[in-house]
Amino acid sequence: MKRAVCPGTFDPMTSGHLDIVERAAAIFDEVVVAVAVSADKGGGPLFTPEERVEMATAVTSHLPNVTVRQFDSLLVDLARQVEATVIVKGLRAVTDFEREFQMAQLNYRIDSAIETMFIVSIPDYMYLSSSAVKQIAGHGGSVEGLVPAHVNKRLVERLGTGR
Secondary structure, X not given: OOEEEEEEOOOOXXXXXXXXXXXXXXXXXXXXXXXXXXXXXXOOOOOOHHHHHHHHHHHOOOOOOEEEEEEOOOHHHHHHHOOOOEEEEEEOOHHHHHHHHHHHHHHXXXXXXXXXXXXXXXXXXXXXXXXXXXXXXXXXOOOEOOEOHHHHHHHHHHHOOOO
């Protein structure tokens, strides 16, 4: 059985994230969507880890071979724990590649039995990021279509944008 881990902060999960998870679910027997507790990105998370897990679980519920869990460890340690042999990462642009390539090499150094696989974003989502979604929604703009409907509802509740 081939099991993969698809990690991220998912604050919030975007339509681009969901597309990568769906495509990974078509390739692997099982996919673990791993929600990082600590957000390395500036500004801090808008949603708690538990809220991010809930949203990711809701928007992937149509995928029977996908589970969602949070983690606060090295990604390689999580992969070992869930017996995954592949880490799946989405790539939007060259800047993503440089950062993700470096991380893949470090993960390989820690455990060469765990491969990293990149799935390139479709053109519709190449520009999309959680940071951009939060900025648009935070200023009252509509993010409909940029995030799954459940996430959009949670953003409206959290930010009170009324959209």
